[in-house]
Amino acid sequence: MGMKLDGFGLFVEDMGSMIRFYRDVLGFAIKEDENASNVYLVKDGTLFLLYGRRDFEKMTSRKYDYLRGVNGHFEIALYVDTFAEVDAEFERAVSLGAEPVMAPATEPWGQRTCYIADPEGNLIEIGSFDRPFDR
Secondary structure, three states: OOOOOOEEEEEEOOHHHHHHHHHHHOOOEEOOOOOOOEEEEEEOOEEEEEEEHHHHHHHHOOOOOOOOOOOOOOEEEEEOOOHHHHHHHHHHHHHOOOEEEEEEEEOOOOOEEEEEEOOOOOEEEEEEOOOOOOO
C-alpha cells in the first residue's frame, strides 16, 4: 500500500507551444492523443502532464497566481552521460528555441551542468557527472 510517485505536471498557458517544446526540443513522447486541456507525455518511464491553466481553474473552482518570465520555483532535471553531451544538448536546445539561462559549467562538486527555460519560463537543468546514468 501507500502512495507511489506517478509523475508530475505543469499548468500551462499556451498548450501548443509547450507541447512542441517538450516533444520536439526535449524528446518527450506524447502518451495519448493530444487534446486542448490535458496532455500526457512520458520521458524515460515518467509521466509528465501538461494541463491548461483555465481548465484546471474551472475544475477546481478557483483562481491561481502565475509567475511571468523565468521562475525559480522548481526545476526539471535531465541527465546525459558525458560532459560533451551537456554542451551539445545545451547548444541544440537553444538553437531550437529554448531560452538560455546558464551556459554549461563544471561545478566544484564534479557535475557539468547548464540551465535553459521552456516557453513559459520553467527551469530545465541538463547535467552530467561524466558517467552513465545509474538510478
